[in-house]
Amino acid sequence: MDTDQHAVRNKLLRSLSPADFEILRPAMRVVKFDVHEVIERPDTTIERVIFFETGLASIIGHLSNGKSIEVGLTGREGMTGSAVILGNARTAHRTLVQVSGYGIALPSATVVDAMRSSDTIRDIFLTYIHTLLVQTASTVIANGLSRLDKRLARWLLMLHDRIDGATVAMTHEFLAVVLGVRRPGVTVALHILEGKGLIRASRGQITIINRQGLEIEAGGSYGRAETEYHRLMAEILEKQVS
Structure with missing residues (x-):
């Protein structure tokens, strides 16, 4: 995989000025990720930051009783290592690959040094962290106020934004972790969406067949974070052009 800026697919890396990209380029390494691979662990030093080219990962929060739920989602629109960008070496959460793919890895120290040497690199990375926080807030609102089928519709839309095509391998067990519910609840929610002709679910795969219908089904829980990301x-x- 080429690390030429015109060839990369990650939107953050593409948004950098050519000069800023060249600051990071010598330390870039292309890496492959498998499903369920753990990228970051709680209370463990973050050694590298990942800019996904394909695939995506969930940021999973845990309670002391062992229960867990997704608190963030990142793919080629962003990066892992938000704690590094905010000046910390460790995170409280686990980052887990949902969809296998490739990414560009940079040592955390390289990213920190680059942010110190370039205000524009720092501003772009911090802007992304802001949008991730907006996404997390939207997830909290959806989890607290929306029915499970509507939460699932929102999550599938977020997934669709970050993958090629409309079909993804996804088990009920992993969806249960992502949504913080038991597996039978996931099964019911999938049946509701499938019964409305919005998706097709079979043998560990989910295919989105009516995106507009999913957006309606999400009932307003989808869109705020995405609009904020695109605006920023x-x-x-625009600033780079001017």
């Missing part, structure tokens, strides 16, 4: 990224590109 457009502002970054």
Whole structure:
């Protein structure tokens, strides 16, 4: 995989000025990720930051009683290592690959040094962290106020934003972790969406067949974080042109 800026698919790396990209390029390494691979562990030093080219990962929060739920989702629109960007070496959460793929890895120390040497690199990475926080807030609102089938519709839309095509391998067990519910609840929610002709679920795969219908089904829980991301990224590109 080429690390030429015109060839990369990660939107953050593409948004960097050519000069900023060249600051990071010498330390870039292309890496492959498998499903359920753990990228970050709680209370463990974050050695590298990942910019996904394909595939995506969930940021999973845990309670002391062992229960867990997804608190964030990142793919080629962003990066892992949010704690590093905010000046910390460790995170309280686990980052787990949902969809296998490739990414560009950078040592955490390289990212920190680059942010110190370039205000524009720092601003772009911090802008992404802001959008991730908006996404997390939207997840909290959806989890607290929306029915499970609507939460699932929102999550599938977020997934669709970050993958190629409309079909993804996804087990009921992993969806239960992501949504913080028991597996039977996931089964019921999938049947509801499938019964409305929005998705097709079979043998560990989910295919989105009516995206517009999913957006309606999500009932307003989807869109705020995505709009904020696109607005801020457009502002970054506008500043570079001017």
